[in-house]
Amino acid sequence: MGSVGITIPQEMLDRLHEATEAVRNSKKTLAFSHIDADGITALAIVVRFLEREGVETEWKNVHQINSESILDVRDTVMEARPDLVVFSDFGTGQLGLIQTHIAPIKSVRRIIILDHHLPKKNHGEGRPREKIIEINPCNHGLSGSADVSGAGVAFLLAIHLSLENTDLSELAVVGASGDLQDFYGRGFKGINADIIKLGEKAGYVSVDKDLTFFGINTRPLPFLLEYATEPYLPGLTGNRDACYAFFENLRIPMKNSDDTWRTWSDLHDEEKQRAIQGLFHEILQAYDNPRIAKGIVGDVISLLHRPLKSEMRNVKEFSTLLNACGRNREPEVGVRICLGHEEAYTRGKTLLQTHRSNLAQALRRIEEHRYDERRGMYLIDDNETPDTIIGIVIGMAQGARLVPVDKPVIGVSRNTTGEGPTIKLSGRARSFLIKKGLNLKEAFVEVAESLNKQYGETVAEAGGHPMAAGAFVHEIHLEEFLDMTSDRLAKMLAQ
Numbered sequence: 126m127g128s129v130g131i132t133i134p135q136e137m138l139d140r141l142h143e144a145t146e147a148v149r150n151s152k153k154t155l156a157f158s159h160i161d162a163d164g165i166t167a168l169a170i171v172v173r174f175l176e177r178e179g180v181e182t183e184w185k186n187v188h189q190i191n192s193e194s195i196l197d198v199r200d201t202v203m204e205a206r207p208d209l210v211v212f213s214d215f216g217t218g219q220l221g222l223i224q225t226h227i228a229p230i231k232s233v234r235r236i237i238i239l240d241h242h243l244p245k246k247n248h249g250e251g252r253p254r255e256k257i258i259e260i261n262p263c264n265h266g267l268s269g270s271a272d273v274s275g276a277g278v279a280f281l282l283a284i285h286l287s288l289e290n291t292d293l294s295e296l297a298v299v300g301a302s303g304d305l306q307d308f309y310g311r312g313f314k315g316i317n318a319d320i321i322k323l324g325e326k327a328g329y330v331s332v333d334k335d336l337t338f339f340g341i342n343t344r345p346l347p348f349l350l351e352y353a354t355e356p357y358l359p360g361l362t363g364n365r366d367a368c369y370a371f372f373e374n375l376r377i378p379m380k381n382s383d384d385t386w387r388t389w390s391d392l393h394d395e396e397k398q399r400a401i402q403g404l405f406h407e408i409l410q411a412y413d414n415p416r417i418a419k420g421i422v423g424d425v426i427s428l429l430h431r432p433l434k435s436e437m438r439n440v441k442e443f444s445t446l447l448n449a450c451g452r453n454r455e456p457e458v459g460v461r462i463c464l465g466h467e468e469a470y471t472r473g474k475t476l477l478q479t480h481r482s483n484l485a486q487a488l489r490r491i492e493e494h495r496y497d498e499r500r501g502m503y504l505i506d507d508n509e510t511p512d513t514i515i516g517i518v519i520g521m522a523q524g525a526r527l528v529p530v531d532k533p534v535i536g537v538s539r540n541t542t543g544e545g546p547t548i549k550l551s552g553r554a555r556s557f558l559i560k561k562g563l564n565l566k567e568a569f570v571e572v573a574e575s576l577n578k579q580y581g582e583t584v585a586e587a588g589g590h591p592m593a594a595g596a597f598v599h600e601i602h603l604e605e606f607l608d609m610t611s612d613r614l615a616k617m618l619a620q
């Protein structure tokens with residue numbers, strides 16, 4: 126893969142080669158993927174390369190593969206009778222379930238897993254798995270939270286199949302961005318950086334120093350500041366009059382001559398300079414921290430083949446649009462947006478509005494009811510916030526400093542899709558805590574394993590990354606789970 130400038134460990138290349146053969150030998154493939162932006166872009170990449178290889182394809186997004194939902198996956202496979210099954214953005218943590226329930230299905234000759242989540246400790250090594258080809262950077266000394274995302278792994282297979290798939294680099298970047306692999310704007314590295322360079326060279330992607338706020342291509346100028354949460358702008362965020370005054374004082378017109386709103390991307394360089402100076406001033410007054418001020422300018426990644434004034438132009442906005450589809454239980458709309466379907470984009474915009482208002486309402490509830498402080502963590506236990514957005518909400522709550530950042534924040538959602546008595550837990554931690562040795566995934570997984578052992582049945586399932594993890598816990602064991610997690614996190618923080 127030296128020819129396209131992506132450095133990949135040899136063993137991983139061997140697996141990619143094996144997967145390439147499996148795709149080329151397939152007549153019918155069934156692809157499953159996760160419902161977040163990374164999972165959606167991964168699936169769109171898979172669907173497109175299969176289409177280009179002339180393989181008959183069916184596909185489906187799945188919220189979570191666990192011991193219950195694997196049975197639905199199995200039924201879908203038995204009905205579709207594919208010779209190849211692809212799992213993207215999950216599969217590694219579910220390797221055992223896939224071995225048990227999917228590998229034995231007769232029509233299935235090969236199974237490809239394109240994942241980037243950390244394997245469990247007893248990862249099924251040594252068990253027979255001749256049908257399964259697992260491609261995961263974590264198995265090759267790479268980081269699945271910084272070097273490459275699920276969409277990135279899918280892209281590696283795509284580009285390995287054909288250079289014609291170079292255009293899919295744009296979706297790989299959106300997936301990595303949705304997965305926060307640039308660590309809140311501090312830049313991409315590893316395979317992610319290689320993919321961006323490849324996309325730049327081919328004219329699909331551009332990286333520019335610009336304002337990192339959300340909505341620079343789509344939001345009317347005053348709303349750009351009114352809805353800013355990264356960082357939260359004291360005096361401006363949530364205060365429309367102050368945002369108007371900000372631009373008026375700087376003599377920057379907010380409207381075009383035809384009375385339409387200007388967006389940030391409409392400003393001339395000199396206007397941008399003045400506005401950035403003004404924002405520096407506001408932020409320094411509020412935070413007295415030059416690092417926060419400097420952070421508002423950084424690498425902004427645009428997709429040059431997507432419409433100029435759409436959410437698809439900017440990778441951060443694109444990933445939010447896709448998350449909105451997934452979180453509103455219509456991830457398939459997101460996949461179709463990636464594939465360029467016009468009517469899906471229209472539907473996606475509506476879902477984005479619903480998503481924004483759900484987020485705003487959830488944040489308002491946190492502002493009113495605050496949070497509980499426990500040893501090693503802050504706890505947000507909210508009856509109304511759906512399980513699909515609880516992770517984003519608690520992350521934003523810390524971003525907007527509605528919750529302090531010196532400990533991880535754990536969100537509890539009782540508003541779940543499943544019928545069962547399962548409660549969704551989500552955890553978020555800032556990267557400086559991870560550097561100090563905190564690991565949310567490890568904490569959740571250890572607690573789940575120890576409870577399952579204690580009760581001799583599955584009462585909790587957990588997974589994720591060091592800085593963002595999730596768990597499903599049986600209602601009656603929630604308090605125990607929280608107590609044990611609190612203990613575990615406190616110990617990690619004390620190290």
Ligand SMILES: [Mn+2]
Binds near residue numbers: 214
């Ligand atoms: Mn992912």
